[in-house]
Structures are given as C-alpha cells and as structure tokens.
Amino acid sequence: MTTSDDHVDPRITRSRQVVRQAALAELAEVGYGRFTVDSVSARCGVARSTIYRHWPDKLALIADAFETLNVQPGPGPRPADGSPGESPLDRVHRLLRHLAEVFQGSIFSACMPALIEGAERDAEVRDFLHRYSHQRRSALVAAIAAAIDAGELGADVDADLASLALSGPIIYRRVMTGEPFDPAQVGSLVALVLGTADESQGAGFTVSRRTSGG
Amino acid sequence: MTTSDDHVDPRITRSRQVVRQAALAELAEVGYGRFTVDSVSARCGVARSTIYRHWPDKLALIADAFETLNVQPGPGPRPADGSPGESPLDRVHRLLRHLAEVFQGSIFSACMPALIEGAERDAEVRDFLHRYSHQRRSALVAAIAAAIDAGELGADVDADLASLALSGPIIYRRVMTGEPFDPAQVGSLVALVLGTADESQGAGFTVSRRTSGG
Amino acid sequence: MTTSDDHVDPRITRSRQVVRQAALAELAEVGYGRFTVDSVSARCGVARSTIYRHWPDKLALIADAFETLNVQPGPGPRPADGSPGESPLDRVHRLLRHLAEVFQGSIFSACMPALIEGAERDAEVRDFLHRYSHQRRSALVAAIAAAIDAGELGADVDADLASLALSGPIIYRRVMTGEPFDPAQVGSLVALVLGTADESQGAGFTVSRRTSGG
Amino acid sequence: MTTSDDHVDPRITRSRQVVRQAALAELAEVGYGRFTVDSVSARCGVARSTIYRHWPDKLALIADAFETLNVQPGPGPRPADGSPGESPLDRVHRLLRHLAEVFQGSIFSACMPALIEGAERDAEVRDFLHRYSHQRRSALVAAIAAAIDAGELGADVDADLASLALSGPIIYRRVMTGEPFDPAQVGSLVALVLGTADESQGAGFTVSRRTSGG
DNA sequence: CGCTAACCGAGACGGTACGTCCCGTCTTTAC
DNA sequence: GTAAAGACGGGACGTACCGTCTCGGTTAGCG
Numbered sequence: 001m002t003t004s005d006d007h008v009d010p011r012i013t014r015s016r017q018v019v020r021q022a023a024l025a026e027l028a029e030v031g032y033g034r035f036t037v038d039s040v041s042a043r044c045g046v047a048r049s050t051i052y053r054h055w056p057d058k059l060a061l062i063a064d065a066f067e068t069l070n071v072q073p074g075p076g077p078r079p080a081d082g083s084p085g086e087s088p089l090d091r092v093h094r095l096l097r098h099l100a101e102v103f104q105g106s107i108f109s110a111c112m113p114a115l116i117e118g119a120e121r122d123a124e125v126r127d128f129l130h131r132y133s134h135q136r137r138s139a140l141v142a143a144i145a146a147a148i149d150a151g152e153l154g155a156d157v158d159a160d161l162a163s164l165a166l167s168g169p170i171i172y173r174r175v176m177t178g179e180p181f182d183p184a185q186v187g188s189l190v191a192l193v194l195g196t197a198d199e200s201q202g203a204g205f206t207v208s209r210r211t212s213g214g
Numbered sequence: 215m216t217t218s219d220d221h222v223d224p225r226i227t228r229s230r231q232v233v234r235q236a237a238l239a240e241l242a243e244v245g246y247g248r249f250t251v252d253s254v255s256a257r258c259g260v261a262r263s264t265i266y267r268h269w270p271d272k273l274a275l276i277a278d279a280f281e282t283l284n285v286q287p288g289p290g291p292r293p294a295d296g297s298p299g300e301s302p303l304d305r306v307h308r309l310l311r312h313l314a315e316v317f318q319g320s321i322f323s324a325c326m327p328a329l330i331e332g333a334e335r336d337a338e339v340r341d342f343l344h345r346y347s348h349q350r351r352s353a354l355v356a357a358i359a360a361a362i363d364a365g366e367l368g369a370d371v372d373a374d375l376a377s378l379a380l381s382g383p384i385i386y387r388r389v390m391t392g393e394p395f396d397p398a399q400v401g402s403l404v405a406l407v408l409g410t411a412d413e414s415q416g417a418g419f420t421v422s423r424r425t426s427g428g
Numbered sequence: 429m430t431t432s433d434d435h436v437d438p439r440i441t442r443s444r445q446v447v448r449q450a451a452l453a454e455l456a457e458v459g460y461g462r463f464t465v466d467s468v469s470a471r472c473g474v475a476r477s478t479i480y481r482h483w484p485d486k487l488a489l490i491a492d493a494f495e496t497l498n499v500q501p502g503p504g505p506r507p508a509d510g511s512p513g514e515s516p517l518d519r520v521h522r523l524l525r526h527l528a529e530v531f532q533g534s535i536f537s538a539c540m541p542a543l544i545e546g547a548e549r550d551a552e553v554r555d556f557l558h559r560y561s562h563q564r565r566s567a568l569v570a571a572i573a574a575a576i577d578a579g580e581l582g583a584d585v586d587a588d589l590a591s592l593a594l595s596g597p598i599i600y601r602r603v604m605t606g607e608p609f610d611p612a613q614v615g616s617l618v619a620l621v622l623g624t625a626d627e628s629q630g631a632g633f634t635v636s637r638r639t640s641g642g
Numbered sequence: 643m644t645t646s647d648d649h650v651d652p653r654i655t656r657s658r659q660v661v662r663q664a665a666l667a668e669l670a671e672v673g674y675g676r677f678t679v680d681s682v683s684a685r686c687g688v689a690r691s692t693i694y695r696h697w698p699d700k701l702a703l704i705a706d707a708f709e710t711l712n713v714q715p716g717p718g719p720r721p722a723d724g725s726p727g728e729s730p731l732d733r734v735h736r737l738l739r740h741l742a743e744v745f746q747g748s749i750f751s752a753c754m755p756a757l758i759e760g761a762e763r764d765a766e767v768r769d770f771l772h773r774y775s776h777q778r779r780s781a782l783v784a785a786i787a788a789a790i791d792a793g794e795l796g797a798d799v800d801a802d803l804a805s806l807a808l809s810g811p812i813i814y815r816r817v818m819t820g821e822p823f824d825p826a827q828v829g830s831l832v833a834l835v836l837g838t839a840d841e842s843q844g845a846g847f848t849v850s851r852r853t854s855g856g
Numbered sequence: 857c858g859c860t861a862a863c864c865g866a867g868a869c870g871g872t873a874c875g876t877c878c879c880g881t882c883t884t885t886a887c
Numbered sequence: 888g889t890a891a892a893g894a895c896g897g898g899a900c901g902t903a904c905c906g907t908c909t910c911g912g913t914t915a916g917c918g
Contacts, residue, residue, distance in 0.1 A: 541761065541762040542759060544817050545759035549675050554820075557818065593835050595810070599818060600810040603758050
C-alpha cells in the first residue's frame, strides 16, 4: 500500500542509519555535553557536511537518534490456547520490570540526562521525551485500570497516581542517585503501592497494613 | 569559636557572592547547555578573569552555585507549649509538600535538568546532586520510620521503598512531563502509598483496598 | 614538473595572501611588540580561527609574512648589444644603493627591528633573517671579488671583510640611530672602504689604490 | 652643592637596585618578548606592586635597566711618566676591540635585539639607544680625527663615515648573522677601512694610504 | 625610645590577547 | 549533478600577563 516512500536513494537511507547509530554510540559514550558532530562523522565515516544535509543541527540529530530507541515493551507473551494468559497485574509487573531494566545500563539510560537537559532547551527533544514517557505510562495506567476492572485491585485506586508512584522510583533512582532501581525490587514496589502481596517475597498471604483505621 | 583571623578579603566574598547569584540566574534562564561564563560576567559586572580566579572552570562554578541552592526544609513549626505538635505522618506530608513546591517554579527546579546532565559529566556536580537528594530523602525515611514507631503505619512498611514511591512521582513529573506535581495532590499520594486516609479528600473512613489476596 | 594536481583550494590561496599582506602592514604600523592576531584579522576581514588554521601561531605568521619581503635586487640592467655593460665595481655601487634605499622607508625596513627581536626568539624568523642577509651580502662579496679579478681593486682586498664594512654602516644607521643611511653617500663609502675615487664627488680620475705595494 | 641626594630611604635604593639587576638578568635570559614583570618580581623577591611603584610600566623598567649598562670604555691606560702613551690610532683599535668584545656575550649584547625593537616603540628606550651609540661613536670619531691631526691618517679621511665603516660591521654581525664579530679581526678591519697596515698580520711597515691625492 | 609616615608584600581586580575547539554555513572538487 | 571534503566566520573556552587598586605589616628616622 505504501507506494509513497519509494525512490528513496538507498544511500540516503544507509547514511541516515549509520549516522544515527554512531550518534547513539557517541552519546552513550561521551554524553550530551561532549557530543560532537565531528566525532560522529569520524565514527561512522560519513562526512560532516552530509550529516548537516540530513539533519538541520546537532540537536535534531540527537532527537532523531533517540527516536530509534523508543522501543516499548511488546504486548506480552501470546498465551497458548486454553492457557489463562497474563493477568493485568502480571502485566503491571512486567512493564515495570522492563522499565527498570531499561534504566539499568541501556543506551537509552546513558542518554537520559542528555535527554532531560535537551528537553529543557529544544522542543523536538522535549516532544520526544514527553511522548516517550507518556506512551510508557499510558500502558501502565491501562494495565492498572484493567486490574481494577478485573477486581485485582480496589476500585478506589487512582490508576494515574499509582502509575506515577510505580514509575517514579525507577526514574528517581536513575536520575538522583548513583544506583539504578533494581528490577528485583519491582515486586516489593508493586506490593507497597498497590497493596498486593509481594510475590517476590514468597509470602502467601496479605497483611493488612493499616493497623488502625487511620 | 573565636571569630578571629579568618580575615577574608571582602572583595573576594563579594565577588564570589554576586557571581554565584548571576550564575544561578543564568542557569535558570538559558540552562546548562547555553550557560556561558561571558554571560555571567556581563550579568554581574565581574570580569571573566576574576571568575576564573575563583573557580577553575565553568563546571566548578556551576557546581558551586548549586550548593547555594541546597536549602532543606526546616524542622517544622515549633509547637506551642502544651500543644501536641506535629505527628510523624504530618511531617511526611509537610516534607513532600515542600518538595513538590520546590519543583514548581523555584530556581532549583529550573536548574534541575542542568544539574542532572551536569552530574553525568562532573563528579562535583554529581556529588552535590546525590548529597542533596540523599539529605531530603533521609529526612523522609526518618519521618516514615517514626510514623511506624508511633503506630501510625504498619510495621511491614519498607520506609526506604516508601520514600521512593513518594518522592519519585514528584521528580518524575518535573523531569519526564511538562507538568510538575501539584502539591495539592500530596495527600492523595501519601494515602495511596502508605494506605492512610486521604485527608485532603475529606473522606472520613478508609476502605481497605486489597479486595482480595491477589 | 607537470603542473597537475597541486590543486590548492583558491580560498586557501586567497586567505593566505590577504592575511600575509595584512600582517606586514600591521607589523610595519605597530611593530612586533604590539602585533596582534586580532588586528590582522580585523584588518583583512579574515576570521581569527582561519588565521590559526593556516599558521600555528603568531610567530609563524610573522615569519611567513617576512618571507614575502625577501626581494633581492635583480641582476642589473641588461646591457645594450655592443655596450660595455656594468662593471663589477658599478655593481657594488648598485647593490649598496639598493640596500640603502631598502632601509630608507620600505616595509621591510619598518619590520627590521621586529625581525631582529623575533630572530632572537624564534628559529624560523632567525633563519629567515640570516638567510636574507646572507643572500644580499653574498652578492656583494661576489661583486667585490669580480672587481678584484677585473683589476679594479687590489688583490689584497678581503672581499668578505669589505662587504661588511660596506653593508655595516647602512644597517648601523637604521638600527642604532634615528637617521637611515643616505643612498647618496654610497659613493663616498665605497671610495673610503675600497680606496677608489669617489665618483659622486666629481673626481675625474681613479687612483687604483693598492694595486702596487701589497 | 649636592644637597640633592640626601635622605633617600635605603629601602627604595635597595629595591631599585635589585629589581634592575633582576630585570637585566631576565632580559638576557628570556629576551624582550617573554620578559615578564612577574618573573622579575619572583627573581628578586620584590613584590610586583613595589616594582610598579618605582617604574610606571614594564618598558620604563627595561629602559632604566639598560641605563645601568651604559658603560663606555675608559680613557685608556694612563701612560707612565715619560712613556709615549697611546697613539690616536691605537685608541681607535682599542675602542673597536672593546665594542667587538661587548657584542660578544655581554648582557648588553643579549639585550641588543630587545633594545632595537623597544627603541622602535618607546621614546625612552630610543633615546637611550641613540645616546649610547652616539657616545661610543663620538669617541671613535674623535680618535680618528686625532689620528688625522697627528698625521697617522690622510687628511681626506671622513672621520664620521670611517667610524660608521668601522662600527657597522660589528653591529651587522651581531644583528644580521649568527656569529658576532671576532675582536681579533679588528686589526684587519682598521687596515681595510683606514688603509693602514694590518699590524695583526705582522706587517712591519705602514703605508700611509691617501696622504696625497686629496 | 616611641610614633608616624613611608615603604613594602600580598594579591584581588578589570582588561586584552592568546591559542584551542567546535558549530553550522558555504564553496570547491571529484566521482 | 550530487556527495564528500573541508575552508570559513563565529563564539566560547581557559591561560597568561598587564597595570591599577586596596589592604595590613614593617621599618626608617624624627621628635
């Protein structure tokens, strides 16, 4: 159906590709502050002028490179026929684990500070960052809502606020401390915020935390 | 103890002061990426060479300027004699509200992205950021622990994890979205994470959320 | 030999050209001590960074600029057929007159003090200066030797020493006094040093000084 | 009469003295171009501010330091009673030998290029240089004139021009070549220019060159 | 023998120029 | 005729000195 994008010079496609990759590698290696177009050029063997032909400026290149990172977790394992499949709460766990893992060493994580600073100055970067985080969190909100619908969570849970309380710690740890959030802690986090049992602790029952009526 | 003989040339004190202020203003205005020693110099009327006499380079200046921002919330209102004073849980609310307010328009908040990016490149900036967030969160953890001790919270609450789930959303909103966290939402957040009633909602009773054992 | 493939970007040629000119003008105007790359840049409209792209530093630029000054006197007038042409002694006169004229207001003369001081600090400048003076004086020595061979001068004349006694006064006057050597005095000088009659004094006969008696 | 020099604070005298010495040493060592007030200060232990208290600027210091170098050769050996003493021509030789020696490694010689360049820019330095060379050359001219009067030289010798032809080579060699003028060559030079026999060559008789012919 | 005035050291300060690095534009050349 | 190569103008960096200035501390020499 897409007869539109035909006749793109394959050299262009190729150039854009390798430059993007090199830009990401460069970003992850030396960071936003010391990111130079020269280095990218040298790294991938594409002339500086060519880079500037394809992207208006350094920031646009960075923003574009980031786009290629925007890989959200898939819809989860396709359940075998007849199997019960993934419950909404399972999905919440999976999404958060994925998020924690992403922030534990990926290129994306390495570029995160650059992204945040870039977002403050450049609309394109900002758009990307907001879109990215919105997409991720939307999926989480949806999973929480589904869990509520499914009766796994109480109806009084504010799905949006809960998604913040679940995502927040992972970003916080990446950005404000020297240690990323350990994916293994996701179970405890979910248990704390959503009041479910912490399966990772192997506890088979739930203690109602609120000792008194508050 | 004697205030003697730490005679610092008043010119130095004065220079350091005005430059730091100008640096902060500059950072908040144009950000880390476009921060220029020349601009700071022009802004405060102190010669570039003088700035370099006091700070080895741009980054050191930025890091130092940030230090002046490190204003933690005070110990809370001094209770009137005989009054019951602030409960640990009250203190949790207050700390979080303060955090949310800081991230809602202060210079510090404006410099946050710069800080985060700077932390990635410069050990001094990193130290400051980590120290800053550690101090804040320590206070929060202490307050939560006190609440547990006081029986306001269940003993099974992981104070550290809870503090992340409480602070995280505020940082998340500042850094990953266009909208900072509304301080008015702090009550709901605390209620969600710590399972207390949301006083800000005026609800007089607490519904135990955990409908089932999950 | 083939004029091929020494294709130099015309922009480079042009830049080097105008910068060199401006550098000379600047040198002549403000001298070595106050010579500024900025001023050269402003004078010729070539950016400072471009200048530094072509010369590693200020001194190299100065040395290079001087090279363009290295214009030695030509081989003298081509004698008309049948005419006797220039005698060796005539050539001595001509060379000295040229030297005196050069040191009387040319750019080269203006740059002389700069050159001398520069030579003391920088090998490249030194090389140029020594090479320059050597070339000039060699020509003079050759002419004197030819005059000896032609019997115009006595065989006991030390050509090298004589060339110094002839060139020296011209340099001396430029460098140690406020008044350059008057080219009109060249005749007297030659007469004094080489013992020839001073033709500029209208003396009608030549006493071949030391032809005998050696 | 000399109530003038009374009561100069010995600290001042001492400061001026050591600074001048240090300035000369510095000049001789690193030259005019890299001459630094800081270095002088460090070298002699006198504070920079003190130096600027005594000299208005760097050039004045340099010029003043040079003054201390202005040591002309003495009037020559006092003849023993009854001895014939120094002939005028002897004195010419002695003056030139002294000049050649000065230009062969003295501090003055080391500072020469700086002087020449400085003279081009600064009136004070210029005055000193011209005065210095004038004094020296006046003595030479006087000696030559005396030799003429004494009949050692022909009356047709232009004393001024001759002094240039004698001094010039020494300056030339210092300033335009890598090798200073060898004092041993002074005899040959005088013989060449003044037409006397070169005593250094062991010639036993003097041909009074141009006694006639005027 | 003590006081006062000056000199001195220390060094902060505003400047100017240096030489470096990188940006984003624009020209030239080569494929 | 288009893409690589790279020259160019520009701007900020961090360094080195300049010459000015303001401080206390010291020291000379008069009272």
